[in-house]
Amino acid sequence: MKVLSDAGVNYIRIRLWVDPYNAAGQSYGGGIDDEATVLQIAKDAKKYGMKVLIGLHYSDFWADPATQIIPKQWKGLSDEDLNTEVYLYTKKLVNDFKQAGVTIDMAQLGNEITKGMLGVRMGNGDINVWKNEPYDTKLTNLLKSASQAFRESSKDTQLAVHIETPNMYNYDLIMNSLKTHCMDYDVLASSYYPFWGWGGNNPDNIANIEKMAKDKYGKKFVIAETGWPFTLQNSDGTPNNISYDPGHYQVGPQGQVDEMSAMYKAILSNDNGLGAFYWELAWIPVKAGWDNWQYNKLMGDVAGTGWASITSRGYYPDSKIMYEGKSASGGTSWDNNTLFDDQGHPLQLLMMYKGFLNGYESPANVTSSADIRVTKIFNNDNVNLVNPLKINDQLNVSDFLSDSGQEYLNGITGTKISDASLKAIFNDLQDRKQSKTYTDKDGNKYHYEFWLDGQTTAEKLNNFLKLNSGMKYGETLKVNYTATLVKDKEVPTVTSPVHVTLNKVYGLNNVTIDSPLTVGESMLAEDLANVQKAVNNVLTGAQGTTISGETFKNLQKAIPGVYNATGALEGIKVYTTDTGNHYIYEYWLTTDDIQGANKDVKFGDPINVTYSASLKWVKTA
Incomplete structure (x- = not known):
C-alpha cells in the first residue's frame, strides 16, 4: 500500500464475494475476498490516504458476463425475497464498514453485468x-435494492453500475433501461481492455461513450478495469490469459505506459471522467518460474492465492476450473499484465500515476556496458601455450555476469548507480571461474582460473566499489580479474547415485495393503533403479568436479516424475488387496530446486531429491 501511495495511487478497487467457501470451510481461492478480508484491505488503504471502491459481485465467486452465479444461501428464493436479501446483505455490509471506521467512497453494484446478474439471464x-x-x-429491481441500502446508510457513497465490451448501442440501451426503471446511481463504470476487441476498446470510443453518459444521462464515468501486458512470458506455470501480441501498443513496460496515457487522455476529454482502476496490478506469482506450477497450484488450493482453488468445484462451473478431467486452477493467468515484474519490482507505469493529470515524460533508460579485464596472470612461467591469455585481455561479460545480474546495468541515463545495485552486480560476478581448455606445444592441457581482484570477499567488494565509485548509467563499469594457470589433472569418470526420500504418501485412507510406503523412507529399490537409469548420462562426469547449473537443468528435464513434463513415474511392484484390487505407486518429484538442495555437490557425490508417492488403482480381478 505504501508503494502504491508513494507512486500517486489515490483510489483502490477491492472485489467482494458473499460466501467464498465450500461446506468444509475451504476457500474458493482468488484471494479469499470475503467481508473480513476486504475490510482489512480497505483499512490498510485508508492508512495511506487512499479512497476505496468496493466491487460487490453479489456472488460467492467470480462474476463476469459469462458467469453470474447466485450465492448458495440465496438459491431458490422468490424474486421478492431475493430483493429483500440483497437489501439486507448490502445494508449490513455498509453498517459493518461504518462501525469499523472505514468509509466506502464508491460502490460497484455487480461486476460486468452486461448480460445480467444474480442468475437473471436469458437462455445461454x-x-x-x-x-x-x-x-x-x-x-433493475435487484440493483435498486442495493442502491436503497446505500442511500439510507451511506449517502455520500458514489454508486456505480459496471458493464463491459464498450459498445455505444449496448451502453445506451442499458442506461436507458436503468433510467426507465428509476435506478438511482451516479457513475457508469466500464471495463476497457484494448487487447480484447479494438473496435470498442479504443480511446476514441471510450471518449464518445463517456460523453453520451454525461449529455444524455447526467452520469459520471470511470474505467473500472484496464490492463496491458509487459511481457508474453509465463512466470508461474499457469497459462497466461494474454499470450499473444495484441498490436496497437507494444508488449512491454513502455507499451503499458502508452496504453494508459492514451486512455487517460480520452477520459479527461470530458469533465465527467473520474479516472481508471488498473486490474490486477499486483497479482504476481507466489513463486516465480514457469516450472513451479505444481507449487503455485498447491498454494492456490491451501492458501487461496491462485485464481481459483479446486475446492470451488461444485459451485463454480467445471468448464472454468477443469481441463480434460484435471484441475486447471491455481496460479495466476494475469502475471504478465501486472505493474510489478515476477520478482515484485515496480514497472515504469507505476511511476506514471503522479503525472497522468499534469503530464509526464518517461526518462530515457540506458544499459551500461561492463569492461572485464585480466590485470595479472600467475603460474604461466615456462609454459608454452598455444594462443595464451595476455594481461589486459578483455573477457566476455556474459561468461562472468548472468542475465539477472546484467539487469542491474539498466537505469535512467546520467543517474548515479546506487551502492545497492553495484553490490548486486558484484554478488552476481563469477569468482574462481574456470576457462576453456588450453594446450601447450606438447599437447598437455591447462585451464585458467579467474579470481576477482583481492584476497578476501570484503576486500574484493571494496576494490570493485572503489573502481566504480560515482559511476552513472550509460558509463562503462570496470571489473578486474587475476588469472592463475592450472594444469588439468587426469581424473576418472563417475556417476552420482540418486537418493530418493518420500516426503508425502497419498492414497492409503481407504485401502489396506501389505508393507505400505511411509513418509521419510526411501523409494522402493526397483523404482529407484529406474530413476537412476533415466539420469545416468546426465550425472556422469569427472570425479570431484562440481556439478554445474547447466547439468542440473538437464537433470530437471531427464528425471522422471516432473509434473506436466516427464509425467508420473509408475512403480513396478503391484499390491493386491484381499478384495482382489490391484494397486501400484505413482511418484511425483517434489524437490522444487534440485541444485539448491544439493549445493556444491560434485560428480560421484549422492544427489538427494524428494518425491511424493500416490497409490493408484490399476484394475479389479
Missing part, C-alpha cells in the same frame, strides 16, 4: 436481458 446468456421483459425489471 447471449440474449440481451436489458431489452426483454420481465428480465430487465427483475434485474
Whole structure:
C-alpha cells in the first residue's frame, strides 16, 4: 500500500464475494475476498490516504458476463425475497464498514453485468436481458435494492453500475433501461481492455461513450478495469490469459505506459471522467518460474492465492476450473499484465500515476556496458601455450555476469548507480571461474582460473566499489580479474547415485495393503533403479568436479516424475488387496530446486531429491 501511495495511487478497487467457501470451510481461492478480508484491505488503504471502491459481485465467486452465479444461501428464493436479501446483505455490509471506521467512497453494484446478474439471464446468456421483459425489471429491481441500502446508510457513497465490451448501442440501451426503471446511481463504470476487441476498446470510443453518459444521462464515468501486458512470458506455470501480441501498443513496460496515457487522455476529454482502476496490478506469482506450477497450484488450493482453488468445484462451473478431467486452477493467468515484474519490482507505469493529470515524460533508460579485464596472470612461467591469455585481455561479460545480474546495468541515463545495485552486480560476478581448455606445444592441457581482484570477499567488494565509485548509467563499469594457470589433472569418470526420500504418501485412507510406503523412507529399490537409469548420462562426469547449473537443468528435464513434463513415474511392484484390487505407486518429484538442495555437490557425490508417492488403482480381478 505504501508503494502504491508513494507512486500517486489515490483510489483502490477491492472485489467482494458473499460466501467464498465450500461446506468444509475451504476457500474458493482468488484471494479469499470475503467481508473480513476486504475490510482489512480497505483499512490498510485508508492508512495511506487512499479512497476505496468496493466491487460487490453479489456472488460467492467470480462474476463476469459469462458467469453470474447466485450465492448458495440465496438459491431458490422468490424474486421478492431475493430483493429483500440483497437489501439486507448490502445494508449490513455498509453498517459493518461504518462501525469499523472505514468509509466506502464508491460502490460497484455487480461486476460486468452486461448480460445480467444474480442468475437473471436469458437462455445461454447471449440474449440481451436489458431489452426483454420481465428480465430487465427483475434485474433493475435487484440493483435498486442495493442502491436503497446505500442511500439510507451511506449517502455520500458514489454508486456505480459496471458493464463491459464498450459498445455505444449496448451502453445506451442499458442506461436507458436503468433510467426507465428509476435506478438511482451516479457513475457508469466500464471495463476497457484494448487487447480484447479494438473496435470498442479504443480511446476514441471510450471518449464518445463517456460523453453520451454525461449529455444524455447526467452520469459520471470511470474505467473500472484496464490492463496491458509487459511481457508474453509465463512466470508461474499457469497459462497466461494474454499470450499473444495484441498490436496497437507494444508488449512491454513502455507499451503499458502508452496504453494508459492514451486512455487517460480520452477520459479527461470530458469533465465527467473520474479516472481508471488498473486490474490486477499486483497479482504476481507466489513463486516465480514457469516450472513451479505444481507449487503455485498447491498454494492456490491451501492458501487461496491462485485464481481459483479446486475446492470451488461444485459451485463454480467445471468448464472454468477443469481441463480434460484435471484441475486447471491455481496460479495466476494475469502475471504478465501486472505493474510489478515476477520478482515484485515496480514497472515504469507505476511511476506514471503522479503525472497522468499534469503530464509526464518517461526518462530515457540506458544499459551500461561492463569492461572485464585480466590485470595479472600467475603460474604461466615456462609454459608454452598455444594462443595464451595476455594481461589486459578483455573477457566476455556474459561468461562472468548472468542475465539477472546484467539487469542491474539498466537505469535512467546520467543517474548515479546506487551502492545497492553495484553490490548486486558484484554478488552476481563469477569468482574462481574456470576457462576453456588450453594446450601447450606438447599437447598437455591447462585451464585458467579467474579470481576477482583481492584476497578476501570484503576486500574484493571494496576494490570493485572503489573502481566504480560515482559511476552513472550509460558509463562503462570496470571489473578486474587475476588469472592463475592450472594444469588439468587426469581424473576418472563417475556417476552420482540418486537418493530418493518420500516426503508425502497419498492414497492409503481407504485401502489396506501389505508393507505400505511411509513418509521419510526411501523409494522402493526397483523404482529407484529406474530413476537412476533415466539420469545416468546426465550425472556422469569427472570425479570431484562440481556439478554445474547447466547439468542440473538437464537433470530437471531427464528425471522422471516432473509434473506436466516427464509425467508420473509408475512403480513396478503391484499390491493386491484381499478384495482382489490391484494397486501400484505413482511418484511425483517434489524437490522444487534440485541444485539448491544439493549445493556444491560434485560428480560421484549422492544427489538427494524428494518425491511424493500416490497409490493408484490399476484394475479389479
